[in-house]
Amino acid sequence: MKPEAVLVPPAPESVRSTLAARTAAVEAILRRRWPKLRGAALAAVGGFGRAELFPHSDIDLLLIAASDEEISRLKEPWSEFLQSLWDLGLRPSYAVHTAAECAADHDGNLELTISLLDRRFLLGDPAVFAALDHRFEAFLAKRRAAIARRLIETTESRHAKFQNTIYHLEPDLKNTPGALRDLQTVCWLNRLHPQDQAPRLAAPFEMLASLRASLHEMAGRDRNILHFEAQEALRSNPAALMRDYYRQARIVERALARAIEAVPPKETALLGRFYEWRSRLSTAEYTVQRDRVWMRNPAAGDFGVFEFVARHRLRLASATIERLAGAAPDARWEDWKRLLSLPHPAAGLRAMQQAGILAPLIPEWRFIDCLVVRDFYHRYTVDEHSIVAIASLESIADRRFAALFSEIPDPHRLRFALLLHDIGKGSGHDHVEASRRIAREILLRLGAPDEDRSTIEFLIAHHLDLSAVMTSRDLRDLATARAVAARVQTIERLKQLTLLTYADISAVNPEAMTPWRLEQLWQVYVLTSAELTSQLYSDRIHAAEADPALASFLEGLPVRYLRTHTHPEIQAHFDLARQLESRPAAIEIAQHEEIYRLTLLARDQPGLFASVSGAIAAFGLNIVRAEAFSNARGIVVDVFTFSDPHRALELNPSESDRLRRTVRRVVEGKETVERLLLGRPKPLRSGRLKPSVNLNDAASERATLIEIAAEDRPGLLYDLARALSAAGCNIEVVLIDTEAHRAHDVFYVTRDGRKLDPATAASIRQCLLEAAL
Amino acid sequence: MKKIEAVIQPHKLEDVKEALKNIGIDGMTVSEVRGHGRQKGHKEIYRGMEYQVDLLPKIKIELVIAEARAEEAIRTILASARTGKIGDGKIFVFDVAEAIRIRNEDRGEAAL
Numbered sequence: 001m002k003p004e005a006v007l008v009p010p011a012p013e014s015v016r017s018t019l020a021a022r023t024a025a026v027e028a029i030l031r032r033r034w035p036k037l038r039g040a041a042l043a044a045v046g047g048f049g050r051a052e053l054f055p056h057s058d059i060d061l062l063l064i065a066a067s068d069e070e071i072s073r074l075k076e077p078w079s080e081f082l083q084s085l086w087d088l089g090l091r092p093s094y095a096v097h098t099a100a101e102c103a104a105d106h107d108g109n110l111e112l113t114i115s116l117l118d119r120r121f122l123l124g125d126p127a128v129f130a131a132l133d134h135r136f137e138a139f140l141a142k143r144r145a146a147i148a149r150r151l152i153e154t155t156e157s158r159h160a161k162f163q164n165t166i167y168h169l170e171p172d173l174k175n176t177p178g179a180l181r182d183l184q185t186v187c188w189l190n191r192l193h194p195q196d197q198a199p200r201l202a203a204p205f206e207m208l209a210s211l212r213a214s215l216h217e218m219a220g221r222d223r224n225i226l227h228f229e230a231q232e233a234l235r236s237n238p239a240a241l242m243r244d245y246y247r248q249a250r251i252v253e254r255a256l257a258r259a260i261e262a263v264p265p266k267e268t269a270l271l272g273r274f275y276e277w278r279s280r281l282s283t284a285e286y287t288v289q290r291d292r293v294w295m296r297n298p299a300a301g302d303f304g305v306f307e308f309v310a311r312h313r314l315r316l317a318s319a320t321i322e323r324l325a326g327a328a329p330d331a332r333w334e335d336w337k338r339l340l341s342l343p344h345p346a347a348g349l350r351a352m353q354q355a356g357i358l359a360p361l362i363p364e365w366r367f368i369d370c371l372v373v374r375d376f377y378h379r380y381t382v383d384e385h386s387i388v389a390i391a392s393l394e395s396i397a398d399r400r401f402a403a404l405f406s407e408i409p410d411p412h413r414l415r416f417a418l419l420l421h422d423i424g425k426g427s428g429h430d431h432v433e434a435s436r437r438i439a440r441e442i443l444l445r446l447g448a449p450d451e452d453r454s455t456i457e458f459l460i461a462h463h464l465d466l467s468a469v470m471t472s473r474d475l476r477d478l479a480t481a482r483a484v485a486a487r488v489q490t491i492e493r494l495k496q497l498t499l500l501t502y503a504d505i506s507a508v509n510p511e512a513m514t515p516w517r518l519e520q521l522w523q524v525y526v527l528t529s530a531e532l533t534s535q536l537y538s539d540r541i542h543a544a545e546a547d548p549a550l551a552s553f554l555e556g557l558p559v560r561y562l563r564t565h566t567h568p569e570i571q572a573h574f575d576l577a578r579q580l581e582s583r584p585a586a587i588e589i590a591q592h593e594e595i596y597r598l599t600l601l602a603r604d605q606p607g608l609f610a611s612v613s614g615a616i617a618a619f620g621l622n623i624v625r626a627e628a629f630s631n632a633r634g635i636v637v638d639v640f641t642f643s644d645p646h647r648a649l650e651l652n653p654s655e656s657d658r659l660r661r662t663v664r665r666v667v668e669g670k671e672t673v674e675r676l677l678l679g680r681p682k683p684l685r686s687g688r689l690k691p692s693v694n695l696n697d698a699a700s701e702r703a704t705l706i707e708i709a710a711e712d713r714p715g716l717l718y719d720l721a722r723a724l725s726a727a728g729c730n731i732e733v734v735l736i737d738t739e740a741h742r743a744h745d746v747f748y749v750t751r752d753g754r755k756l757d758p759a760t761a762a763s764i765r766q767c768l769l770e771a772a773l
Numbered sequence: 774m775k776k777i778e779a780v781i782q783p784h785k786l787e788d789v790k791e792a793l794k795n796i797g798i799d800g801m802t803v804s805e806v807r808g809h810g811r812q813k814g815h816k817e818i819y820r821g822m823e824y825q826v827d828l829l830p831k832i833k834i835e836l837v838i839a840e841a842r843a844e845e846a847i848r849t850i851l852a853s854a855r856t857g858k859i860g861d862g863k864i865f866v867f868d869v870a871e872a873i874r875i876r877n878e879d880r881g882e883a884a885l
Binding site: 470472473474476517519 | 782856
């Protein structure tokens with residue numbers, strides 16, 4: 001029984017002949033020691049059965065008895081035989097069975113069945129072996145599909161132990177995905193379910209087997225982990241050795257995928273339905289079966305297939321990989337942006353990696369393709385580390401970081417930064433700066449807009465900063481938060497950098513993100529975020545713009561305004577501000593998918609913010625974000641972002657105009673919110689979240705910061721703002737944010753131009769707690 | 774022989790290591806630990822909500838040293854780990870009955 005007979009014949013002097021020679025030598029010893037007994041036979045199984053005996057490896061033997069009764073008779077002579085092998089220094093690994101036992105299912109002992117696939121008659125009664133041969137083949141014919149599926153299951157659980165990647169820096173030559181056990185599994189599966197084309201695995205076998213043989217020789221025992229020391233001892237250029245290794249392991253990985261696809265799926269009702277459900281993802285262009293994608297209209301250079309994979313977290317079928325191999329589609333920045341905005345971009349990138357098109361798409365990827373950079377922590381090659389980092393953001397276990405990720409509006413920047421954050425590692429220089437420079441060239445070539453490029457460059461250039469702060473700075477020292485805040489400048493960047501650091505550490509190895517590090521990173525984020533919030537609100541702009549009119553508009557707005565608005569937005573606000581020369585309020589309503597934004601510029605007046613938020617609530621609209629700023633000339637910029645839960649604006653085109661008119665009338669004092677809200681039912685309160693109000697006097701030099709967290713409901717903002725106005729407070733800056741059912745509102749307020757005195761603060765706190773209910 | 778266990782602020786690790794190295798002490802075990810003493814965690818406000826932070830990240834250094842040098846090592850750690858604020862940590866000193874080097878079975882101070 002030689003499954004490798006289907007492979008191409010080995011070259012002379014190959015490792016295979018060396019292993020065969022060792023096999024023959026051991027067989028000669030066995031022949032001399034084997035007791036000649038009736039009704040008994042000796043078979044070689046496993047590696048020994050394949051005539052692939054590695055130095056210091058176990059010798060897999062099967063002792064076959066004709067029947068159960070024979071076993072008791074044979075027990076003694078057989079143990080003498082085995083004892084003599086031990087005494088010779090051999091390591092027999094044996095099993096005693098009858099033909100009947102071999103031809104049966106053994107739950108939990110798939111190994112016996114699998115090892116019998118490689119059985120080979122050695123000594124004893126040929127009739128006993130022939131009986132086993134016959135019964136086992138009959139058993140196999142009946143059960144081949146079930147055996148193949150169990151073999152696939154055990155293979156998958158073995159792969160999971162190695163995080164499903166071949167790119168380990170110190171691979172186990174037997175068990176790592178893409179190594180010898182996988183290579184054997186291909187042969188076994190091919191024997192159970194032969195494919196049209198026999199897998200060609202001679203080259204990977206040659207490489208993996210000779211490495212393993214040398215490793216065993218060097219260690220003097222069956223050690224399979226290709227440690228850094230062993231890599232150095234085996235080759236003067238260990239990096240080149242490992243690149244060769246990964247190349248061969250990829251061939252095995254692909255052959256295994258093909259062999260697995262050849263096995264028909266299990267037909268149990270439940271699983272069948274599940275497969276069918278997933279196959280409903282099939283489109284006119286792609287067929288999905290068992291989570292794998294086939295192309296109906298094969299066209300090389302198709303980028304869409306990777307988007308499809310990234311949308312549904314699928315895999316490419318091996319036929320698809322072969323079809324796509326090496327043919328780079330023409331991908332521009334817009335294509336990357338689409339791919340990286342999908343829910344499972346790591347699956348898409350992995351598919352690209354497998355099809356070998358990442359390097360043709362981004363030629364610089366070759367610098368880190370299979371690149372080994374040794375240190376004490378990293379477990380994967382640089383390219384794999386980058387993709388694992390992106391994957392780690394798709395399943396964040398920690399609630400706080402998961403919430404943080406959901407707040408990132410454009411995750412494609414963060415993900416592209418992760419893809420390239422270590423691309424300079426092969427350069428031999430400081431990899432942070434090299435990575436940034438290379439990423440810049442790539443982004444310019446792809447045609448990424450400046451906004452995307454500057455964020456990605458920033459993230460790469462600072463990707464080690466937070467790690468450094470975590471371990472080497474006193475987090476409780478205000479100077480630490482201040483220094484980080486000065487570097488990141490905006491909350492948006494801080495969030496992205498925090499998540500990038502989270503992903504980078506998580507992708508070093510599965511245990512790297514300890515609760516300790518997680519806590520440290522969170523502290524860095526929270527403290528810096530607090531610092532940024534207070535700083536950006538209270539620091540005012542002293543503009544030095546070329547356009548004096550624009551400078552006068554910007555004068556006195558909080559720094560945060562500049563940091564959170566793009567130039568086109570600021571220009572639009574400025575244009576609205578000019579309208580104020582002829583009218584008391586300038587209003588603009590814009591729709592972006594399901595979210596609307598109302599921008600209001602007006603002269604400040606008491607209660608303005610409260611009135612406008614009340615007017616919006618009166619239309620049944622739900623405010624999810626709001627910002628209010630005022631400049632030195634008393635012009636306020638209020639931006640309300642709201643959703644339309646009852647589709648009032650969407651279904652009634654005139655409603656938008658009515659909203660605009662109503663807001664104008666409210667600003668002009670021709671309409672009161674009380675009248676607008678008359679007759680609107682107060683919503684039911686679930687009361688799941690107790691409101692909390694925090695007043696902070698130290699955050700800003702001239703205003704008191706009030707932070708309110710409460711259960712969100714329509715009209716909440718109006719109630720809070722009205723409570724503040726009623727207490728005679730002036731709202732200087734507002735940031736309203738909603739996260740699921742929770743509203744988080746920050747107000748910077750003054751009274752008579754000063755911070756609140758303690759007595760007022762206490763009474764306002766009480767008013768707000770009541771208003772928030 | 775004495776065993777010195779010091780729980781310190783994470784950012785002080787480099788300073789302490791450097792200071793110990795300067796007096797000729799290189800060998801130590803360092804672990805990342807979480808816990809609290811009298812500092813008992815603190816309340817933290819994030820996005821308007823209070824969070825109780827119970828266990829603070831700390832670094833634990835362990836070293837075993839000849840009795841004659843113990844006081845010097847302790848003073849070095851004290852000087853290099855102190856910021857004067859709450860949460861600076863603690864040092865514990867134990868008597869060590871025996872030390873054995875596994876490789877060659879050296880015993881006592883020879884094994885340190």
